[in-house]
Amino acid sequence: MTFTLRWGIIATGGISTKFAEDLFIDPATRESDVAHKIAAVGSRSVASAQKFIDRLQSNPSPNQWGEVGWNAWGLEHGVLDGAKAYGSYDEVFADANVDAVYIGTPHTFHHANAKAALLAGKHVLCEKPFTFDLEELDELIKIAKEKNLFLMEAVWTRFHPIAYALQDLLKSGRLGKIKRMSADFSMNFEPDTRPDSNRMVDPEQGGGSLLDQGPYPSVWAMLALHQHPDNTDSDPRVVASYQKVYERSGVDAASTWVVSWKDFADATLVTDMTASGFNDACAVITCEEADVALAYPPWRPERFTIVPHASFEPGSIKERETNEFPATKAGGGMHYEADEVARCIRDGKTESERMPLAESRITQRWLDDVRKAGGTVLKDRKSTVGQ
Incomplete structure (x- = not known):
């Protein structure tokens, strides 16, 4: 049975859009053994989060990579079914249907957002740079280890x-x-x-x-x-x-x-x-x-x-x-890192061998x-x- 990871996405800007769009791509295009579902989206308002979801669900225009019909497989296979729009990030972190959180906020907010997600018991994939400085990153690593949670920097290029x-x-x-x-x-x-x-x-x-x-x-x-x-x-x-x-x-x-x-x-x-x-x-x-x-x-x-x-x-x-x-037969290539997160969580790992926390520290x-x-x-x- 295919393992499906349920994502909470916080922030609705360009990088979060690209990541979300790639979750709609058929895993068979990259011979993946895992799948993805968007369970929740958090923004500064419910309206903004809902607009993000609505675009993923119905927009017929090309995606960020210029592809038309990019969301067809995902819609057919329920990637967005039941996705909730929240007007705060904390509501995403508290949602019991969210397994892992993707953090696409500006650099200086990464530490606070990732910390809140980890403290709420969620696995975290955080955009690069991981944090503003090493002290912030070390605090996140400490929390993740204490709570036995997966934590990874979203360096998608490593997986191409x-x-x-x-x-x-x-x-x-x-x-x-x-x-x-x-x-x-x-x-x-x-x-x-x-x-x-x-x-x-x-x-x-x-x-x-x-x-x-x-x-x-x-x-x-x-x-x-x-x-x-x-x-x-x-x-x-x-x-x-x-x-x-x-x-x-x-x-x-x-x-x-x-x-x-x-x-x-x-x-x-x-x-x-x-x-x-x-x-x-x-x-x-x-x-x-x-x-x-x-x-x-x-x-x-x-x-x-x-x-x-x-x-x-x-x-x-x-x-x-x-x-x-x-990079891929479809999408932009951000699904490779999403697949890595899903496999690691499925297998009970708290960090990726391909993108280890020690190398993020370096x-x-x-x-x-x-x-x-x-x-x-x-x-x-x-x-x-x-x-």
């Missing part, structure tokens, strides 16, 4: 086919030893055209490029370097960083940091909300025999290319080779180190631990 394929290539030895890598999430959000309340501009929402974009170059560094069998450093640290301040609101316009894995390799990671990303390579991994270039965008790449070294450089690989790995510390060494208005912001 290309992520596994890239790791298999790097671990195969075909490219020789890894020397270094770079990963870049630049995207021109045109912040000057956005209101002060926009999440990329507003410090109260954790605005700027570091917290919003930083998890994506970080995930490729973690997959390519940290999880590589040649790595023996369990605690890689930031050894250098720089932040460019967006003067209008004092958040960072761009951030660059270097992480070092002792006796292995270094990664240079970049975020920028004022410039477009390079379409052919959001990440480049330099190896002995050839390089690997991962195509843009870093959150959902579907292609990587093995690139030979220059003719006057050493390297056994002489022909360029491009490999395609579609990347959270990187963001802390870069922020605290920079000159933005968020440099000395206090956590909400204990509140």
Whole structure:
């Protein structure tokens, strides 16, 4: 019998919309052994939550990924049957029909929202960055362990086919030893055209490029370097960083940091909300025999290319080779992480082996180190631990 996880979704913005839409996709498109149901939606008003549900149920327009008829399978199979609209998050947390809560609120609210859900006895999938700082994350981990609840950061990219394929290539030895890598999430959000309340501009929402974009170059560094069998450093640290301040609101316009894995390799990671990303390579991994270039965008790449070294450089690989790995046959690819949560909860696990809490702590510390060494208005912001 297929295990069905009953979700409560809090916040009704763009990221929650994408996540909810992907729960409607037929599990057979990704050979999944689990299914999903939306039991409750929480917003700042009942009307807003109901509007979210109504759109999922009846909107004939394309979904966030441009697909028409995206909700047909889900409606036929009861993904939204009986879903309740609530005008507060606490009501979602108190709903006995909710097994797990998806948190899609702004970064600076993640800790408080996840804490309330855990204290109410719910499993939690929380959007990235997990929390504002490491102290907040450690409090959530402590609560989850005390209550024997599942907790995971929603780094959906880790579960895409290309992520596994890239790791298999790097671990195969075909490219020789890894020397270094770079990963870049630049995207021109045109912040000057956005209101002060926009999440990329507003410090109260954790605005700027570091917290919003930083998890994506970080995930490729973690997959390519940290999880590589040649790595023996369990605690890689930031050894250098720089932040460019967006003067209008004092958040960072761009951030660059270097992480070092002792006796292995270094990664240079970049975020920028004022410039477009390079379409052919959001990440480049330099190896002995050839390089690997991962195509843009870093959150959902579907292609990587093995690139030979220059003719006057050493390297056994002489022909360029491009490999395609579609994220999914339908939907946007957020259902992979939802499936992981369902399997873990079904199997009684409190964390994911693919997205372990220890690795979330590592990347959270990187963001802390870069922020605290920079000159933005968020440099000395206090956590909400204990509140």
